[in-house]
Amino acid sequence: MKFLRFFRERGGILKALDLWDWYESLEPKWQKRVKYYFSLKTIKNLNFPYKAKHFDSGEVQTAYTKRTFLGSLAQTALLERDFETAEWLYLQALNQEGTAYEEHLILNDLLLLYQKQKDFEKMEQIAKRDVELFPEYMEELKNRNNNQLPQIHSFELLVYLFERKGDIPSALECIKKMRDFGIPYPYEEEVLKRLLVK
Numbered sequence: 001m002k003f004l005r006f007f008r009e010r011g012g013i014l015k016a017l018d019l020w021d022w023y024e025s026l027e028p029k030w031q032k033r034v035k036y037y038f039s040l041k042t043i044k045n046l047n048f049p050y051k052a053k054h055f056d057s058g059e060v061q062t063a064y065t066k067r068t069f070l071g072s073l074a075q076t077a078l079l080e081r082d083f084e085t086a087e088w089l090y091l092q093a094l095n096q097e098g099t100a101y102e103e104h105l106i107l108n109d110l111l112l113l114y115q116k117q118k119d120f121e122k123m124e125q126i127a128k129r130d131v132e133l134f135p136e137y138m139e140e141l142k143n144r145n146n147n148q149l150p151q152i153h154s155f156e157l158l159v160y161l162f163e164r165k166g167d168i169p170s171a172l173e174c175i176k177k178m179r180d181f182g183i184p185y186p187y188e189e190e191v192l193k194r195l196l197v198k
Helices: 002-007 013-018 020-024 026-043 065-081 083-095 102-118 120-143 153-165 168-181 190-195
Strands: none
Touching: 013 083, 013 120, 020 065, 026 065, 026 083, 065 083, 065 102, 083 102, 102 153, 102 190, 120 153, 153 168, 168 190
């Protein structure tokens, strides 16, 4: 009977999201981590609708996309302060096809990760990428927010990072972009006061 196990159908959430080929192409170290954080999520997150066995077996329905699924596992790793795995999973999520809005959510989480690590260079890279992407996800963000734009972390963080480096023109340019797009920025007055003195 044992040999039958090798031929069982490849099911579970990996099948539902068409992630089997991706998963099987990973080094064993990363396969273990993906499976571990899926199992951990089934235990720790009461809203997560799956059991550990649903990772690779059974018929599973899912509202996740490839990106949002891998991003949710990355969040679990981040909560466990496993920054290496969290970063790797977020980057894997970004490599999957998906919408600009999904990309924005992942970039936002990556910013939090790099802030925890105080990695200013990576913070700037990711914030810039999100700011450049903004026109592509602006409408969806509005639709999900009662037709209004919320504050956007990457813009605010970029202003801070530019100011920190003494790049006042870029900081002012970023504030102007927020104003042009209609993105709320509650600290605008005090930041401008500070920047224009420098």
